[in-house]
Amino acid sequence: MGISYRSDLSADENVLMALVRAAETFKRVVSNIFRKHGLSFPQYNMLRVLDASKDGQSRITHVSRIMLVPVANMTGIARRLEKNGFIVRKSDPTDERVTILEITAKGKRTLTYIEKERDDYMHSMLKGFAEHEKHTLLENLKLLIKNSRKI
């Protein structure tokens, strides 16, 4: 099944299709972990960014730039996170245009609950890789990202 589909793919395409599949499989499994705690994949990432920010807060545009996701997507993600009590939204008194997002105690607690299970999964996904192989893989992936940016 699928053999006739793959047989005429070039070496380049094989690599890049495997890249997409590996990423999607990874996202699917960690999403299952997040979902048990009421979070989607991008919601979790937004929480992580806020948790690592000074005072647990940051403006939407800043989060957008770190996540490499258009600002337009942030609105809905933040709205749902706020609805479920993981963050609060405040306006910046010094600039009325700005919306500041801040992680709540519930948000921080949830990240803690997720942490171990997530780390275990990531570790098992990289089973069979020596440290230097992880490093080489990381460099390869960075080169792919760099190459695609230049196009």
Next chain:
Amino acid sequence: MGISYRSDLSADENVLMALVRAAETFKRVVSNIFRKHGLSFPQYNMLRVLDASKDGQSRITHVSRIMLVPVANMTGIARRLEKNGFIVRKSDPTDERVTILEITAKGKRTLTYIEKERDDYMHSMLKGFAEHEKHTLLENLKLLIKNSRKI
């Protein structure tokens, strides 16, 4: 920007986040190519599967299994492809439950138009990789996929 976010990530997380970013960047750029010809990323993949199938046709469930995408997603993708004349839908006389998808002449033509630009892009994305490095990268990605399946 983003430094404080990244600084406390483990080596495992660095690799897997780079994996997701590389895949998303790749998808974004090839999607631009496809869009010029009226196709989305999954629509293109569905066309590719049909084009590589016997007589240019296959049942929805089969395409779903190859693309590793739930059948429920296939319905809408096929409907939009049919609406724009890239495929037709037929029912299987031997099994009334089955929907058969078949690529049209327009669909095949469109794949031909896309082919070169897409190959050029994939080649430039893998610039700087020797053949044996591509091979190693592919093996690494396959191992990631295999590892994540076992969880």
Next chain:
DNA sequence: TATAGAAAGTCAACATGTTTACTATCAATA
């Protein structure tokens, strides 16, 4: 041969991504 269960699809509800349009505010400058 009824009937229960499996298989193939569709549909609905929701979250997300993408693009475009829009509002509100701020900043620069004529």
Next chain:
DNA sequence: TATTGATAGTAAACATGTTGACTTTCTATA
């Protein structure tokens, strides 16, 4: 200072992904 352009964010329209419910049709078997 009034106007113009840049910034920050939201909203709407669409395509996709995910899950679960549902219909239709087969298939196995009691």
